[in-house]
Amino acid sequence: MNVLDTDFAKQFVRAAAEGWRQGWHECNGGNLSYRLRPDEAAQVAACLDPGEWRPLAEGVQAPGVAGEHFLVTAAGSFFSNVEREPQACAGIIEVDRHGTAFRPCWGFAGEGRPTSELPSHLLNHEAKKAATEGACRVVYHAHPANLVALTFVLPLEGKAFTRELWKAISECALVFPAGVGVLEWMNPGSVELGRASAELMRDHDAVVWAHHGIICAGSTFDQAFGLLHTVEKASEILVKVRAMQPEPRSFITDENIRTMSDAYGLGIDVA
Numbered sequence: 001m002n003v004l005d006t007d008f009a010k011q012f013v014r015a016a017a018e019g020w021r022q023g024w025h026e027c028n029g030g031n032l033s034y035r036l037r038p039d040e041a042a043q044v045a046a047c048l049d050p051g052e053w054r055p056l057a058e059g060v061q062a063p064g065v066a067g068e069h070f071l072v073t074a075a076g077s078f079f080s081n082v083e084r085e086p087q088a089c090a091g092i093i094e095v096d097r098h099g100t101a102f103r104p105c106w107g108f109a110g111e112g113r114p115t116s117e118l119p120s121h122l123l124n125h126e127a128k129k130a131a132t133e134g135a136c137r138v139v140y141h142a143h144p145a146n147l148v149a150l151t152f153v154l155p156l157e158g159k160a161f162t163r164e165l166w167k168a169i170s171e172c173a174l175v176f177p178a179g180v181g182v183l184e185w186m187n188p189g190s191v192e193l194g195r196a197s198a199e200l201m202r203d204h205d206a207v208v209w210a211h212h213g214i215i216c217a218g219s220t221f222d223q224a225f226g227l228l229h230t231v232e233k234a235s236e237i238l239v240k241v242r243a244m245q246p247e248p249r250s251f252i253t254d255e256n257i258r259t260m261s262d263a264y265g266l267g268i269d270v271a
């Protein structure tokens with residue numbers, strides 16, 4: 001079956017196009033990856049044309065995703081073009097059986113290569129695959145403006161940052177009861193950023209990158225996209241509230257969050 005006719009590729013293209021329409025992907029900002037199910041890899045096997053093996057990155061090992069196929073955005077590609085030119089803006093890679101190398105198998109038309117954030121994507125996939133018994137398949141990185149603005153004024157610490165988001169709209173505690181992780185500014189595309197994110201991804205589905213953006217994980221495109229959308233919506237509200245009134249008259253209290261946690265079985269420890 002043609003790669004672009006598959007359900008996973010269609011959903012990939014739709015998520016990228018929608019992220020662009022949300023304004024989260026200036027220039028070549030952001031990247032997206034999907035870990036193919038074995039039946040999906042088999043479905044497209046006839047279209048794959050493997051190239052040379054290349055090392056993942058200096059010292060990077062991801063044995064937890066050895067042998068897996070990923071559909072990923074291409075380095076330098078614009079999300080605004082994914083819908084029009086998916087074969088140039090994305091491609092399929094296969095990770096070798098040791099988890100230390102990859103080879104391009106489809107797409108990346110015109111000398112393309114996988115995203116500069118490939119170490120982050122693969123290390124995050126490895127962490128989430130292990131933490132979710134294989135359920136997690138999507139990793140999505142974007143640059144939403146309100147969230148990035150908040151990283152200039154909120155403490156760059158997961159618990160405190162999460163509390164601010166939970167206090168903004170009820171939806172947050174429901175959508176991410178495990179909270180968000182937060183990292184101070186680190187070099188984009190670096191292995192250190194990938195490793196630090198993957199460490200936090202064991203306990204969270206979203207990690208904020210200060211003065212840069214956010215990386216989210218989910219078992220489906222809707223889940224990863226919806227999580228990112230919810231974090232950004234709460235951030236927009238916080239930015240507006242703080243601009244209007246530094247001391248808001250009311251907000252969602254710890255007691256309110258406890259009530260939601262009990263009502264919906266969220267397992268949140270507000271202490």
Ligand code: 2HA
Nearest residue numbers: 028029030031188189
């Ligand atoms: O340019 O978003 O973090 C792609 C990126 C790097």
Ligand code: ZN
Nearest residue numbers: 029030188213
């Ligand atoms: Zn980025």
